[in-house]
Amino acid sequence: MARFSGGKAPFLRISDLDNQGTKTIMRDFMIGLLPVVLFAWYKNGIMVYIAGNITFLEMLYPLVFMFLGGFLSVLYEAIFFYVTDKEARNFKGLLAKVKVSYGLFPGLILALLLPLYTPIWVLMFGCFMATIVGKMLFGGFGYNIFNPAVVGRVAIMFTLLAVVNAAGGFMNGSEVLVDSYAGATPLTLFSISKQIDYQTIVAPYGNLWDFFIGTIPGSLGETSFLFCLVSYIWLSVRKVINWSTPLIYVLTVFILSWLIGIANGDAGIWFPLYSIFSGGVAFGAVFMATEPVTTPRNPLGKVFFALFIGALTVLFRFIGVYPEGVATSIIVMNIFTIPLDNVTASIRVLGVNKRTFGKLAFIVLLLVAVMVYAVLKSINMYSLSAFMIGGLI
Amino acid sequence: MVLRKAKGIHIDGRKGLSRDVPLEEYFHPHFVYIPLLQQNSPLKKMVEVGASVKIGQVVAMREGFGTMPIHASISGKVTAFKKVWHSSGKMIEAIEIENDNLNLMDDSIIPEINLENLTKEQLIQKMKDAGLSGLGGAGFPTYIKYQAKCPIDVVIINGVECEPYLTCDYMLMKKYPEKLLKGLSYFLKAANAKKGVIAFKDYNRPIREALEPLLSKYPRITLQGMKDVYPAGWEKFVVEQVTGKTYKKLPSEVGVIVDNSATAIAFADMVENNIPLISRVITITGEGISKPQNFHVPLGTKVSDLIEMSGGYRPDLDPKDSWYIAGGPMTGRAILIDDLIVNDTLGAVIVKPMPAPTLHPECLGCGRCSDVCPVFLTPTSIKNALDRKDVKLIKSLAADKCIACGLCSYVCPSHIEITDYVAKAKDLLAKGA
Numbered sequence: 001m002a003r004f005s006g007g008k009a010p011f012l013r014i015s016d017l018d019n020q021g022t023k024t025i026m027r028d029f030m031i032g033l034l035p036v037v038l039f040a041w042y043k044n045g046i047m048v049y050i051a052g053n054i055t056f057l058e059m060l061y062p063l064v065f066m067f068l069g070g071f072l073s074v075l076y077e078a079i080f081f082y083v084t085d086k087e088a089r090n091f092k093g094l095l096a097k098v099k100v101s102y103g104l105f106p107g108l109i110l111a112l113l114l115p116l117y118t119p120i121w122v123l124m125f126g127c128f129m130a131t132i133v134g135k136m137l138f139g140g141f142g143y144n145i146f147n148p149a150v151v152g153r154v155a156i157m158f159t160l161l162a163v164v165n166a167a168g169g170f171m172n173g174s175e176v177l178v179d180s181y182a183g184a185t186p187l188t189l190f191s192i193s194k195q196i197d198y199q200t201i202v203a204p205y206g207n208l209w210d211f212f213i214g215t216i217p218g219s220l221g222e223t224s225f226l227f228c229l230v231s232y233i234w235l236s237v238r239k240v241i242n243w244s245t246p247l248i249y250v251l252t253v254f255i256l257s258w259l260i261g262i263a264n265g266d267a268g269i270w271f272p273l274y275s276i277f278s279g280g281v282a283f284g285a286v287f288m289a290t291e292p293v294t295t296p297r298n299p300l301g302k303v304f305f306a307l308f309i310g311a312l313t314v315l316f317r318f319i320g321v322y323p324e325g326v327a328t329s330i331i332v333m334n335i336f337t338i339p340l341d342n343v344t345a346s347i348r349v350l351g352v353n354k355r356t357f358g359k360l361a362f363i364v365l366l367l368v369a370v371m372v373y374a375v376l377k378s379i380n381m382y383s384l385s386a387f388m389i390g391g392l393i
Numbered sequence: 394m395v396l397r398k399a400k401g402i403h404i405d406g407r408k409g410l411s412r413d414v415p416l417e418e419y420f421h422p423h424f425v426y427i428p429l430l431q432q433n434s435p436l437k438k439m440v441e442v443g444a445s446v447k448i449g450q451v452v453a454m455r456e457g458f459g460t461m462p463i464h465a466s467i468s469g470k471v472t473a474f475k476k477v478w479h480s481s482g483k484m485i486e487a488i489e490i491e492n493d494n495l496n497l498m499d500d501s502i503i504p505e506i507n508l509e510n511l512t513k514e515q516l517i518q519k520m521k522d523a524g525l526s527g528l529g530g531a532g533f534p535t536y537i538k539y540q541a542k543c544p545i546d547v548v549i550i551n552g553v554e555c556e557p558y559l560t561c562d563y564m565l566m567k568k569y570p571e572k573l574l575k576g577l578s579y580f581l582k583a584a585n586a587k588k589g590v591i592a593f594k595d596y597n598r599p600i601r602e603a604l605e606p607l608l609s610k611y612p613r614i615t616l617q618g619m620k621d622v623y624p625a626g627w628e629k630f631v632v633e634q635v636t637g638k639t640y641k642k643l644p645s646e647v648g649v650i651v652d653n654s655a656t657a658i659a660f661a662d663m664v665e666n667n668i669p670l671i672s673r674v675i676t677i678t679g680e681g682i683s684k685p686q687n688f689h690v691p692l693g694t695k696v697s698d699l700i701e702m703s704g705g706y707r708p709d710l711d712p713k714d715s716w717y718i719a720g721g722p723m724t725g726r727a728i729l730i731d732d733l734i735v736n737d738t739l740g741a742v743i744v745k746p747m748p749a750p751t752l753h754p755e756c757l758g759c760g761r762c763s764d765v766c767p768v769f770l771t772p773t774s775i776k777n778a779l780d781r782k783d784v785k786l787i788k789s790l791a792a793d794k795c796i797a798c799g800l801c802s803y804v805c806p807s808h809i810e811i812t813d814y815v816a817k818a819k820d821l822l823a824k825g826a
Contacts, residue, residue, distance in 0.1 A: 001730060001731060002706075002730075003713070003729060003730060004712045004715055004716060004717040004728065004729055004744075005712070005713060005714060005715060005716055005727065005729075005747055007716050007747070008727070008802075008810050008812070008813050009718075009722075009723060009724050009725055009726065009727075009797075009802075009812065010724070010802050010803045010812065011716055011718055011722040011723075011725065011727070011743070011745070012404065012557060012722045012723065013748070013803055013805070013808055014803060014804050014805070014806065015805060015807065015808040016808070020806065021753070021808070022753070022754045022757055022806040022807050023754075024806075025757070025806055096752055099752070100752055100754035100755075101754070140755070141754060141755050141757070142754065142755030142756050142757055142758065143755065292757045292758040292760065293757055294758075295758070296760070297759075297760035297762075297763050297771055297773045298760060298771040299763065299764060301771075302760065338777075341771065341773075341774055342774050342778075342786060342789075342790070345770075345774045345790055346789040348771065349768065349769045349770050349771070349790065349791040350789075350791055355789070
């Protein structure tokens with residue numbers, strides 16, 4: 001008679017296979033970031049170097065900047081582990097902790113959310129906010145409520161935006177030389193001009209094709225719809241992200257923007273396209289709205305989450321004081337992730353019946369209310385100002 | 394609704410280990426142990442130490458819900474009442490019978506003369522007298538299903554066997570297609586049903602090849618191929634695939650009875666020869682077994698005998714770092730001592746080395762457990778509610794719907810025992826309510 005080991009069913013696990021499990025998901029996610037990272041390098045380094053506006057060493061700077069973001073994050077996490085955890089006081093223990101905490105991502109993604117000429121100390125501050133405040137203080141990987149990278153970005157935008165703007169704003173080495181940009185990204189220009197007019201808000205940057213490719217001013221990783229799309233396809237095929245979430249989010253922004261365009265007298269398809277190609281919609285859709293830890297787990301919750309951030313993005317963008325609304329909408333919805341997850345989980349398992357109908361009706365009504373409010377409110381803002389500016393001219 | 398379609402997922406079946414070795418019959422174990430437990434009901438012993446018993450003689454009685462007799466599986470002498478390891482994971486008292494190798498049959502085992510004129514009631518009585526219980530794994534007394542008041546349209550034979558590694562049903566169906574069809578036609582008679590369906594996995598072509606030529610004699614019986622997914626053999630899944638209907642608690646709500654293929658084959662013997670439930674097929678398999686194969690054995694046979702006949706453990710097997718699993722790998726139990734006996738619900742014993750332990754990260758919230766759940770639970774939310782002992786929330790998350798298929802733990806990339814958490818939440822709910 002032999003004594004065997006105990007265990008719990010099931011005795012087969014995907015995570016025990018060689019090329020499966022969380023580390024593979026994280027590796028695939030890293031590969032998914034590559035198109036965006038490489039385009040950021042091309043647009044902010046190589047392209048400017050070819051135009052003859054920067055030196056060879058400066059061409060490498062975008063890569064250094066992005067790497068630094070990731071490195072700082074890992075470093076902060078290592079320090080945090082070392083200080084707070086006795087087991088991590090030796091190299092082996094520390095390595096084990098760092099290995100399953102995936103510290104690279106908050107900093108790397110934060111760097112992609114920032115413009116190239118962000119001062120290094122601002123990046124350091126942002127990484128601190130992202131990694132320590134946004135992630136480790138909540139309990140580390142798997143326990144954070146807010147998307148760490150977005151915490152870092154929002155912290156910078158609400159406190160140090162002037163510093164970032166003074167250091168070069170959202171331009172690359174060539175774009176700062178273009179007078180007509182006047183240091184404004186498309187969305188900033190739109191929030192100043194308050195006009196839904198192709199000539200005013202698209203033409204200064206070229207045409208919609210440039211918006212699609214991403215050769216317009218903006219943060220490192222956010223400008224290219226095309227390369228976010230490439231990442232999206234890879235990540236969906238590898239099943240790292242749920243394919244429907246980015247699609248629903250982008251479609252929501254598209255449709256609401258279209259309605260806002262129509263409500264303001266311009267039914268052109270260019271405006272909703274402009275709306276999803278500019279700012280961080282594509283990047284947010286692929287890398288932030290799908291971030292597993294801070295978004296609902298069940299499929300129905302994911303659908304509602306995407307619809308809500310879509311509605312809020314439009315609301316914040318067109319009604320709020322800041323030109324962009326992607327990061328803010330994600331932060332806001334992160335707060336509601338757990339209740340939304342619980343409620344939608346209940347609806348999903350029980351179906352629509354007496355017990356769940358009220359909950360479902362509440363969520364749907366809230367969603368519709370936000371959407372309707374955003375569209376109606378925009379009529380006032382954009383029609384009126386367009387009328388006023390027209391009157392002045 | 395797109396969000397609520399249970400598709401199941403494909404799992405590497407590893408059935409090739411034991412599928413191509415012919416079924417071996419082993420009817421002469423030195424001892425058998427008839428456990429005094431069925432499902433959760435303790436049995437009352439009907440014999441004393443020293444008594445001589447014949448094959449098919451009643452030795453114990455299940456009382457209360459599902460009253461029925463339990464029979465001796467070999468002839469010989471009752472030598473002791475002994476505690477043995479049982480597939481439920483506990484030590485259970487059992488009747489030890491020493492084989493006298495005379496194969497004396499009980500007087501009740503005689504060919505049925507009145508085969509053509511058996512009534513529905515007589516058939517159900519035969520199920521009860523023979524102690525027929527579901528051989529698929531649940532061990533539910535079969536006659537109770539047929540006593541139900543609901544009108545039954547369809548009897549489905551579940552030969553899907555979706556658990557990886559297991560090939561016992563496949564073996565039996567391939568070997569006894571005629572008995573399977575006969576068993577099903579008696580079931581149809583017992584249920585007054587019009588239609589019989591035999592469901593099995595599409596890729597099991599030998600079953601189709603064995604059954605198809607015989608079908609002309611059984612006009613009411615059809616075959617249904619199933620996709621190779623887990624949990625395709627789940628009763629609700631089978632009923633949904635075959636009839637397109639879904640039910641809440643029991644298949645009889647939609648006029649369906651589901652029985653395992655091995656149960657049908659055993660029933661054919663019961664009806665025609667009055668042989669009670671005394672044997673079953675068991676798969677001895679896993680990466681830790683030298684020669685994985687299937688055995689047809691009397692109930693109560695020691696599994697260690699069968700492992701010995703399968704060439705024993707592999708020489709490189711270290712029991713301390715291996716599992717000895719009673720049942721399939723998805724829903725079975727790890728048994729600590731390899732002193733198990735074969736009982737009616739034990740379809741397989743799997744011996745396999747444990748994967749090397751690695752450090753796994755926390756739950757990253759990917760939601761794959763929720764994606765695969767065949768009853769649309771969100772296990773992560775249930776786990777969080779359990780951590781806070783929030784019974785109300787667990788209730789609204791319907792943890793009681795869990796069928797313990799194990800898929801959530803199977804897909805979890807962070808190796809979390811999520812199935813177990815949901816089971817605990819279910820227990821908490823049962824206690825709280």
